[in-house]
Amino acid sequence: MSGPLRVLMAEDEWLAAEILAEGLEDAGFRVLTAADGQAALELAAAGAEFDLLLTDLRMPRLDGRELIARLRAERPDLPVVVMTGYPPDGPDALHEGRAPLRLLTKPIEIAPLVAALKAVAGRA
Structure with missing residues (x-):
């Protein structure tokens, strides 16, 4: 991978999504924002290009756990x-397999979020 990392972000709290997207874009990421897990899944199905997923867990329509499972099925x-x-009870409760996953507890600050995104993408 070269160039800016492309993040698909699923966050149902509009203000939090705006603040996080702005902070990540300022840090050099490209951010595609979805209002919930279902919207993120629809973007992915429509061919949206992204390198990694940033998701909340509790969201309406489709939660983060199911979003991870469906995207990782593909x-x-x-x-x-x-x-x-x-x-x-830890990141192992969220997924199976070997793909990298980090768990951050809200409230989220930009610096640790940027570090976690770079780490899972192998750019730490």
Whole structure:
């Protein structure tokens, strides 16, 4: 991978999504924002290009856990960063397989988020 990392972000809290997208774009990422997991899945199905997934866990229509499972059914190596105010019992509770996954607890600050995204994408 070269060039800016392309992030598909699923976050149902509009203000949080705006702040995170702006911070990530300032850090050199390209961000495609989806209002929830279903919208993110629809973007992916429509051919949106992205290198990694940034997702909340609790969202209407389709939660982050199911979004990860569905996207990784097509792309088993998809790197994922999960952000949540309600962490499960560790990242192993969120996925199977070997693809990288990081879990961050809300509130999220940009610097640790940037570091986590770069780490899962192998650009740390």
